[in-house]
Amino acid sequence: MYGYYLVLALRSLQRSKVLTALMVLAIGLGIGASMTMITVLHAMSGDPLPGRSDQLYVPQLDPRPLPRGGASGTPAGNLPDSLTWSDAMALLHAHRADRQAAMSGGSAPVRPAQAGQHPFFARGHYVTADFFQMFATPFRAGSGWNEQDDADRARVVVLNAGLAQRLFGATPAIGRTVRLKDTDFRVIGVLDDWRPQPAFYARIDDRAFGQADQFFLPLQTALDLRFNFSGDLRCWGSGGDNRRSDHCTWLQFWVQLASPAKAQAYRAFLADYWRDQQAHGRFPRPVDARLYGLTDWLAHEQLIPADLRLQLWLALGFLGVCMVDIVGLLLAKFLRRRGEICVRRALGARRRDIFVQFGMEAAVIGLAGGVLGLGLAQLGLWSVRRRPDGYAQLAHMDPAMLLGTFALAVVASVLAGLLPAWRACVMRDPCA
Amino acid sequence: MPRIPMLASLTRHRLTVLLLALQVALTCAIVCNVALMIAGRTAQMRMPSGVAEDELVMLDNASLDGGNPLARHAADLAALRRIPGVTAVAAVDALPFNRNNWSNGIATVPDGPPRLAATAFNGTPGELQALGLHLVAGRDFRPDEYVPMDSARDWDGINHVAATIVTRALAARLFPGEDPLGKLVYPGDNPVRIVGVIDHLLRPMLETGDGNEDAMLFPMLPDEGNVTYALRTAPSQRQRVLKEAAAVLQQLDADRILRHAQTFAQLRRDYFRHDRTMLGLLLAAAAGLLLVTAVGIAGLASFWVQQRRRAIGIRRAVGASRRDILRYFQAENALIVGGGLLPGVLLALGLNLLLMRHYELPRLPLAYLPIAALALWLLGQLAVLGPALRAAAVPPVVATRTD
Structure with missing residues (x-):
């Protein structure tokens, strides 16, 4: 069942390649920028003297x-x-x-x-x-x-x-x-x-x-x-x-x-x-x-310089705008498929099935964006390491941060997909 | 234009329209404040330092034997002066951007409370020529006015010095609307007379605010182990002079450490390194936000165009011209973006208040708001142009088809 939804999602995404690519790019950029700064600030907030x-x-x-x-x-x-x-x-x-x-x-x-x-x-x-x-x-x-x-x-x-x-x-x-x-x-x-x-x-x-x-x-x-x-x-x-x-x-x-x-x-x-x-x-x-x-x-004493904190907020703000962007685009895209929903509902699909199917499509975008974001975060950290500052050498991603990046990508995509998928599945009378 | 049908159509996509407006609002708020930060940083990076930036080179000297620093500085300066191409030299303790800041509270009445803290720039005779400072009123220090800094006794020289040269900005802050020449100030225990005014001199470290030119020169001879030698030469001679200066000093006395041999241009570049990084990031963030918003607008518009192909065809069939269709989508976009800009402007002011409290950002000038609004509105029109043209190209015959 889920495999079938995945195939449907990929097919739907393929139909509008440019838009899919732009959505993946937007979420990737947002996650990449945010994870770069979260990683840097996380590394700088470590315990300098564990145990004491x-x-x-x-x-x-x-x-x-x-x-x-x-x-x-x-x-x-x-x-x-x-x-x-x-x-x-x-x-x-x-x-x-x-x-x-x-x-x-x-x-x-x-x-x-x-x-x-x-x-x-x-x-x-x-x-x-x-x-x-x-x-x-x-x-x-x-x-x-x-x-x-x-x-x-x-x-x-x-x-x-x-x-x-x-x-x-x-x-x-x-x-x-x-x-x-x-x-x-x-x-x-x-x-x-x-x-x-x-x-x-x-x-x-x-x-x-x-x-x-x-x-x-x-x-x-x-x-x-x-x-x-x-x-x-x-x-x-x-x-x-x-x-x-x-x-x-x-x-x-x-x-x-x-x-x-x-x-x-x-x-x-x-x-x-x-x-x-x-x-x-x-x-x-x-x-x-x-x-x-x-x-x-x-x-x-503001160990973390104001500029770095500002960079984090800037990255998170950017991610936020990207998310709103993607929610809007997915919503428009899903609601346009009234006909498809009508046929699937008429053939016996429950609302839940519609929700999962559209949710899957959002998740694919989120996952692709997450992978891209991970790559971009590595690129971002590399550029941070080239800064001639003392903290630069700390800018590495540890396993916890790696998992965090994926978690952020999944959460972001689920959040972005949730509303559009829900609106698609509760659509009143899709065949009207 | 038929306004009512448009509003009716928009209310059918309430949530989508709301999201787009929200995105425009957020983008407006962030971009306004990012623009303010960019303006602030570039203004700081462009501030004139007051010194002859293209002609100045310097190196830090730390002597290791415990001899008399005043005598050694004099000998070093004499040797440096003989280097071909060097027009002036001085031993100084502070320079714009060198982060070596010694500030004193300045009172304008004896034993009065300090009005502000000003950086003391101390140096050997000829500092004005060596740094290329421009005297706009009064005179340079006389040879008999020079006293040692007396760094060995907690910089006691500040209590004995009798003359000072201040920047025009500092004079205006201490004696607004008055002629500063001849006025007395109290940086230490004794009165110091203002004998000259220079047009500009930036402090060794910049801050946000008005005090960046709170700088005063004293005829005090640096007498610490560490001192900066400033040499003035033609721009094309700078690297050669730097190399020769190090060689000359080493030859004179090898028991020393020479550091930070650099041109003033390098010093300035290093000082603003972080700001340049930040500037790049701010520009990238602003560009990214605008791009994502444009993509959102264009994407939504093209969905709607596809969705409404039949309706467009019908309207064309009953007499609407291509131009009418184009106008319709442009007006719709203007309405949505305009609806987002109103809360966006308020959000920009709110975000600005937040940033003012936490990040020393100045107040957002109101002039930014209409400019940002216009820019975003134009961006929206630009983004919708493609889909709107496609909509206008829909032939009336589409009305007869059924999907």
Whole structure:
């Protein structure tokens, strides 16, 4: 029976080849564009640190003066994304979380020891001791440093595998010396090519995907040696732009809290800290301390660039218009076949049979469009991979997305065919 | 034209007509906003940077030994100046599109609240000539006005500098309707006098809004390890000068890292890379939508023509001319598309409000709406022309046949 309907559908589609081709093309383009963007955004929304991410939080405070002209009771809107030195150090030394670390990104010239090798810039992070355990960074050799090293401004460095390989080849790097900027550092750990995607702990910008950090060294040491810091330094009031001041935000801060109860307690601690600062004449804005989980933080920081989200909406909008287009065309096409419906009904076909027959015709178009869409999505992903952005290399279709494409094609075609097939089967008095 | 029969015929295809109108409405809404995005991006990409774009090349220099940066920059600049074909050089910290943005809150009264944040462009004497900036009022900095940036002490130079040159746009924003020359501004702890005005200078990073020329030059000498050397030369000499500049600097002192040696044209191209991708996608989306809508209109019209062959034949037999039949289908299409355009215009405004909230899109100028409506209406007429001509070609004899 279904085989017969399939033959009927193919025959009917053959009768108007150009129109069939255009319908397949429209649904294929819509699905291809949508699946390209859904795949890209899906790949970018992956968990950067499976197993640990649900324990990681970012505290947010607002030490800024009252907004100009705003009363103290007005909602503050967005809080600064980063902390001042004095607040970060206060939270760090309070030890109220299971683990906590302050950090900032930067780059430093590296001078290889071997003669003939040119100096080059490496990208890294200046962090405090808990960083490595909190993020469970995999060590190939050695380990991180401890709080005492932080306080002592120890000249130690943890290298990522790539930089260790570039500097020391296959020989062990632990204990060796690497010259960063104009200072010698002792290598105490080598990471096993750690590259979470995105680099969630850094300031979220268009470099969150792709390149990994090549080195990590103590924050206090980097400040003392006036290393180059990247990112956003925002100061207010007078009194200069000193990184160790209490009126410049620039530090990222992460805490590990093993249970929701601990997170709740930490929220209370942050609010208490805010009130305590108010008692000391800081934090003039109303208490609004926030604690973001990792996933919420990435969403809040708009990890997915606005342009990409816009591209997704554009693709979905296009698919929507294509669907309306196809529903209209199928409807007109089916209703024109009043005569055929009349004959089939007179020969004993039930309404259900008519529905299945016409539904089959819609499904064939949907399936063909889905296959075309899959091809176009691969083409689209290929073009995304050619973009010189960090996320480009993630633009691959995994099996789940492959299935999703087919599901979307089937759903789209069924939706597009449903209304016309139904109208065809409930046609009143087709032989009139 | 017989209007009533047409409406009667349309009501027989209520659902199909509704779908077509819906499609026109959706297309109108999306295309209006896509056009707005395209206009916004192209406007930003065409903004004059203020510098001599065809004559400028630059390279970033990071010196590794801990010597005196001011002395080294002076030596480097002297060597670069001797390269044949180089007309001017300067060491600078910021350039339009180089993303190195140091902004200061600018107050116009002592200890007052900042009116806006403006980018500080700092450089060695001769920066105006090297970048090709056009002074439209006042003067360039005098040699005795230059102070070091003092980056080692948290850029303390901003509290000691006494003169500044601002863009015309910034002057108008700070002192609307007044002569800015001689006025005092407060980017740091001390007053700074405006001594000159340049016509244009874009900030290192663009934003949506009016502040893209909130830029001011200070006579402050860059004294960080990293600095950008800007060289001006004839357009045809740019690649050679770049190569020679790198060689000259390496020869002078090899203990340095030279990066990002490029022409200003390259810098601009890289900066707008994403916008160009986005522009292509927006254009493709708009074209795709219009195409799909045209296909829908043409497809439906040709179905209806086939369906009504007998009726057309009868009308021809009782005296309707070919032109009448053609007109009939054109009018029918105009009615349906027009019916879709009305909600389409409202939908466009609604979508615009949504996009304004989530994507920093400006308000849709009302002038877009009639243009988009006319364009879609014409598209509809174009799409229906083929089927309508086929309908007009139906001979009256069809009336006598039975299907």
